[in-house]
Amino acid sequence: MQWLLTLAVVVIGILTVRPMGFSGWGLAVAALLVVNSVALLARHLPEHKVADRPALLWLTLGVVAAAALIGASRSGSGYLFAFFLAGHIGYRLETKPALALAGICSLLCGGVLYFGLGPGHDVLSWTLGLATGIPVLIGIVNRSQRRAVVAAIVAAESAERAARAEARTAVLTERGRIARDVHDVLAHSLAGINMQLELADALIDTGDLEKVREANNKAHGLVRESLKQAQWTVHALREDSLPLLESLAAMLESSGHRDVLTVTGTVRGVPPQVTQNLLRIAQESLTNAARHAPGGDLAAELDFAGSSMTLTIRNRPATRAVTAGIGSGMGLIGMRERVALLGGTVTAGPVTEGPDQGGWNVKAVIPG
Template sequence: MTRFRLPPVAATTPWSAGINLAGALAVLYGLWRGAPHTAAWALVVTAVGVAAWVARTALAVQQGARQRRGGPDPEAPGTGTHPAPQGAVEPAPQGAGVRALAALLLALMLLGGGLTAVPTQGLGTALLVVAVLVVTSEPANSPVVWGTAALAAALATATGAALTVAGLAGAVDVNVIGVLAVIAGLILAVVAGLGRRAQRVLAAERERANAEAVRAQATAHRVAIARDLHDVLAHSLGGLVVQLDAAEALLEAGDTERAAARVTAARRLAVEGLDEAREAVRALRGPEQGAPETVTPATATWTPAIATPDPGPGAATVDPAALSARLAGLLPGEDAATVHVQELGEPRAVPAALAEALVRAVQEGLSNARKHAPGAEVRIRLVWHPDRVECAIENAMPVEGAGGRGAGLAATGGGFGLRGVRERFAAIDGTVTAGTVRTAEGELFRLRVEARA
């Protein structure tokens, strides 16, 4: 069973508070002018209602000041999903005492306005309309609450009219048109309040949707950063480990010349990794003005006809030469005798997202082969179909129980690389398959990607 809770005091702006105070002063002025013809009890009840109006306006202004200082009230409708601004102090939720006081003041306005609407010749209608408007426009109030308030207002108005007919309201006669005007004002207040309530609910839903969109965008941004960091670090650091392991083995064998060549290759991989990390940071910060960096021509089995600058992720399309240059850039540091590349079909320009996905897929395939089957032969096959492009990277499966220098590197995998490849191809409606296959040459691990081009 849910516990009933009074709704919070909605915040108001100084401009709205000024309008309310002006209305209260206008009612007091009219009351003063009509005092000689009005019963004393009607004057007192109206004055109490006006005082409640002013006090409740002051509470709303105080709540608005709290929100401007420290963000929205955590318990206000539609604001519970929004954190306070950076550097601001989160305000404490409104206490039960404040809520009870606000409800009491609203009840005084409602009953006072209803009882005096006819005896004061319509002056109390202002209190009645404002109270009904506040109750019906508050999203935290259920239909039972604002329906009860509207019914209480109608009964109070009828009671005031009856007292006037009985001659207990001073020298004031009951005017049918005046009573109908009070009833019409009450109905308009209910309709206007419900319309304002719908606007508030819609605004709160829009704010929640915007907050969800911001959170989803931030999540996607974090995933993209993690994917790019993995793509950069796994390839460069994995290659670095392989080269250093080979250099260590050559030094133990006394072959210092070849060991020095391996160390040089390791240094080149470290420099390339730094360059790729800078490119990732530059892409995250946004495009910068200036000439693009050029890609160093690769001296591997995949040699592009033209060394073209990397077009970057913001380019609309990537031409075949630029794509070949980026793929070739992955091969220095690999053993040219163990990496074989085959390209079939007619290359053509592809969207930048597809080019990036292909490069990262080849990079991940090389990194996996280096981790789990160091020294094994790796085959890269890029096939240009008339309506799509397909790329397969396969390597021999490692021998069970084999240790050696590459065993530690195999334990560093977390599965994030293949997940990143799948995410990239899912974004362009491509497909990714990864797993072991049996061939005439034995068991192979194959990473195959495909997308429309």
């Protein structure tokens, strides 16, 4: 639309401005018309390609040429160049220089008509010349609106980038949580199953079928235990909240430890995220106890203090032979990551004194 308007002004000027020729006064008018046309067409140059000072110089020369064309022509619509240039002055320049240059445009055009400089045309009043600077206000309004739109676009793009970064962080956090859950279910159980199957495979060559059956039965037992852990993992990955006390008691009982949970303090509601992470910490502790201290007694305590909640799981030394195996080393790391996400702390290590000496103790403290 702007291009069409610009071309329309140029065409109208060519058709109406007189005199026009290749010599004398007609040549001067033709030259001024060309200068005005170039100045008007230049307003379509991208802003980032024209600095402020060159733009001010070009628009100043355009204003002078527009006033000169009004005075030099005897008839026509040469004054349209002044109106359109004044409007672009308000759009291209800052407010103060734009108003100053628009005022100069009004004074030049009004003065040319008022003092009758050049041939002029009597049908135009000097007040029309003074009015040529008024479109600068429209240009200023358009510039303000454009800047507001640009600022809104920049703000929207910034908000979108922030949202993408936040979403990526959330995805990475969720991936880390799922990785810990997968480890808790698979790392210990699959390592134990693989070890028993390798043992059974090695015993086949010896012909000792009793030991082969024993290794096979242990592998089946580990599979059943893995299925139980998988069920707990599925529950933990769901969004709905599990009841902490009931779930913890059921987990202990399914691991072969009945009535070993002690609850102290005033029981209160627990956020779903805290419940899920405490259950996963308990599951990791029970898995480690079953693997490294088979047959040993186990005790669990859940303490609701005023500003924190503490889960403690302690197992005594093994009463049966411990089968050597290689763990992934990620269990304790997963516990620490879970507790760190909740702003708490976890300690895990051997018991060095008391009736449980030689056992293992895990203690997780969660604020809130």
